[in-house]
Each structure stands twice: as C-alpha cells, then as structure tokens.
C-alpha cells in the first residue's frame with residue numbers, strides 16, 4: 197500500500213538534485229539486491245544491476261546481493277565479480293531449474309529469501325528480467341511494487357516517472373517490505389573495489405513450478421557500444437526516410453563519434469533499424485553524455501527515453517520540432533546535407 201504526490205518535472209536532472217538534498221537514510225535497513233547477469237556473458241552483470249546496488253545503498257543499513265543460477269561451478273566467475281561490488285554480503289542460490297533465471301521458478305525462491313531473511317527492502321534493475329520477476333515477488337509477498345525508481349529521499353519514500361515521464365510521482369510506501377526496481381539512468385553504477393563480501397552459497401529452496409520452458413535465445417551481436425550504457429548515442433528517426441539512408445547517414449555519424457546507434461519507434465516500425473535499438477517509453481531509457489537526434493520530431497514517448505541525456509543535439513529541418521525544446525544544441529537543416537558534412541568535419545578534427 198502507498199500514498200503518492202505528483203509534480204511536473206522541471207527536468208529529471210534538477211528533480212534528482214532537489215530530492216538528494218533532503219535525503220534521510222536508515223541504519224536499520226536490511227536491503228536485498230537482485231544481481232542480474234548478462235544473457236551473453238553469465239560472468240558479467242547487466243549494467244542496470246550496478247545502478248541498482250547504488251540505489252540499494254542509498255537506503256542505508258546493510259546491503260546483501262542475491263545471485264541466482266544453475267550450480268556453483270558455472271556461477272563462480274559471476275560470484276568473483278559480484279563480491280567485489282561493495283556489498284555487505286552475497287547470497288548465491290542454485291538449482292538446475294534456475295539455469296536461465298526464468299521468472300516462474302525464480303520468483304518463489306526470492307520471495308522466500310526476503311521473508312526468511314527479514315529484509316526490509318528488495319531492490320533490482322528495471323530491466324526486462326526485473327520487470328518480469330519483481331511483480332511476481334511482490335504478489336507472493338503481498339506488497340506493492342514501486343517501479344523505475346529515480347531517487348530515494350527516505351527509506352519509505354521514492355520518486356518515479358509517470359505519464360511517460362511528464363510527471364514525477366513521489367511515493368511513500370506503508371508496506372512492511374519495500375520492493376522496488378531502479379531506473380538505471382538516474383543512478384551512478386557501483387564500482388568494483390578490493391574489499392570482498394562474504395559469500396553464502398546454498399541450494400535454492402522453494403523453487404517455483406517450471407510453467408515456462410526455456411527453448412533458445414537469439415542475441416543480436418554487435419561490435420558497437422551497448423545502447424543502454426554507451427556515453428554517446430546517435431539516433432535516427434522517420435526523417436531519415438529509408439533503411440538505406442539510415443545506414444548511409446546515421447551509421448557513419450555513429451562511427452565517427454564512436455557512438456551506439458538508437459532509433460525512434462517510427463524508424464523501427466518502418467524497418468530502418470532493429471527493434472532492440474528503440475529509444476523511448478516502450479524502448480530503452482538512456483542518459484548518455486551526448487545524445488544526437490537526427491530527423492526525430494521529439495514526441496513525448498521518445499523524450500521519455502532520452503531527455504535525461506547530459507547534452508542533447510538535434511538536427512531537424514523543422515524549426516518548430518518539439519525536440520528543440522529539450523535540445524542543448526539545435527541545428528535547423530536538411531539532415532542529408534548536414535550529417536555528411538558533420539562526419540567530414542569530425543574526421544578532419546581527428547587528424
């Protein structure tokens with residue numbers, strides 16, 4: 197159960213500053229934090245996990261990590277990494293049914309751990325997996341989930357975006373256990389250090405039914421920086437007009453800047469870019485150092501995914517395009533002239 201208040205964000209950057217000024221922490225808190233490993237590399241954590249650890253520490257008190265997997269041997273590289281992330285302790289729970297960390301068998305394991313361990317909070321990344329597992333754990337614990345947390349001003353008080361980020365809701369939870377997922381882009385990632393947390397490895401209890409069966413997974417392989425964590429992102433929109441034009445304008449600009457590639461939903465729906473590259477309310481929410489929007493109008497659903505970027509550059513031929521309202525640098529120009537010109541200038545500056 198929770199109460200909440202709404203306000204319009206000036207920008208998410210300023211709103212986080214004003215909340216952190218009034219922060220209170222609780223030394224009595226006992227926080228469990230879900231450590232999610234990459235599907236492509238089980239020895240490494242998804243970037244959002246590192247941000248979730250930072251958010252968990254903001255609560256105050258003790259922070260314990262929980263790693264789930266098939267068996268201790270296969271999890272050892274992840275254990276070695278996770279125990280250096282500044283946690284107070286690390287739990288490792290394994291079972292053959294947990295190999296792919298599917299939500300159905302995993303959620304009851306986590307709910308049982310939270311209950312038996314006397315945890316006051318359960319935190320994790322607002323990733324595809326987090327969005328699948330956390331509501332189930334909330335249901336099993338009979339508490340309300342607080343999603344996409346942007347800041348924490350007290351152990352029971354969180355801010356989160358609503359209406360595609362057009363308002364920020366301040367939520368005070370009255371539940372005995374506060375369960376929340378963390379918006380990666382508003383928290384610094386936890387860093388690996390020399391101190392190692394004590395590790396408690398056991399076979400998992402209360403493994404849930406195998407209602408879903410893992411069959412296979414297809415990973416989009418790319419040599420490019422990862423869209424979710426890249427410091428520079430170049431995104432193309434419907435203004436690019438075709439897949440060929442996307443490949444001959446957006447990709448060279450991204451290459452010149454060493455950037456990840458993003459796209460608006462219109463560009464994805466038109467087949468110019470892969471679905472995994474969509475930025476926005478129903479795509480990835482990112483906050484790179486530099487975001488370059490090319491031929492993107494700036495619909496609220498797109499802004500919801502990128503407006504926390506540190507510097508926003510927009511190239512659009514329409515001077516009234518809404519993207520210019522959030523842009524730090526705007527260029528009113530035809531992208532087919534401006535982008536090749538920009539690429540030449542960047543390459544020349546590198547010489």
Ligand SMILES: Cc1cc2nc3c(=O)[nH]c(=O)nc-3n(C[C@H](O)[C@H](O)[C@H](O)COP(=O)(O)OP(=O)(O)OC[C@H]3O[C@@H](n4cnc5c(N)ncnc54)[C@H](O)[C@@H]3O)c2cc1C
Nearest residue numbers: 433434435460461462476477478479491493497498513531
């Ligand atoms: C529930 C819901 C969820 C959504 N989720 C998302 C989401 O996650 N991400 C997302 O992006 N959208 C999302 N949308 C869609 C969103 O509302 C917009 O339709 C979409 O963002 C528009 O994409 P765009 O800016 O590329 O296209 P448009 O709005 O068509 O804009 C194209 C822009 O290109 C400019 N342009 C055209 N030609 C040139 C040129 N030669 N040179 C320079 N500029 C040029 C135009 O001036 C225009 O501003 C969602 C919508 C709904 C209803």
